[in-house]
Amino acid sequence: MTELQQEWTDKIATWKVSGQSMAAWCRQNDESYDRFVYWRRRLEPGPQRQGRFVALTVQPAALLLSCNGMTLHIERGFDRELLRDVLSVLRAV
Numbered sequence: 001m002t003e004l005q006q007e008w009t010d011k012i013a014t015w016k017v018s019g020q021s022m023a024a025w026c027r028q029n030d031e032s033y034d035r036f037v038y039w040r041r042r043l044e045p046g047p048q049r050q051g052r053f054v055a056l057t058v059q060p061a062a063l064l065l066s067c068n069g070m071t072l073h074i075e076r077g078f079d080r081e082l083l084r085d086v087l088s089v090l091r092a093v
Contacts, residue, residue, distance in 0.1 A: 008039035 001009070015025045015036075022040075026033045063074040070090065074083065 005043065009043055011036070012040055012043060 018025055023033055026036050060076045065072040
């Protein structure tokens with residue numbers, strides 16, 4: 001621990017036993033409130049949040065093809081031959 005870290009550890013310990021709010025303690029001890037908060041967070045990290053997994057159900061999505069104002073909505077299990085024919089007609093237009 002560096003000297004500066006030890007200095008702030010001591011200041012935070014003194015504040016805790018004072019029974020004062022952080023703001024009141026900082027005013028009385030001529031310390032910057034923002035600096036005090038910074039060092040308190042740095043030296044006393046709060047509890048780590050526990051991550052959790054959420055089960056997701058993924059549905060197969062439809063494919064949308066849009067061109068020149070026309071949209072084809074293609075679902076899973078589509079008829080490939082029909083799509084090929086439709087695209088041939090659209091290319092010819």
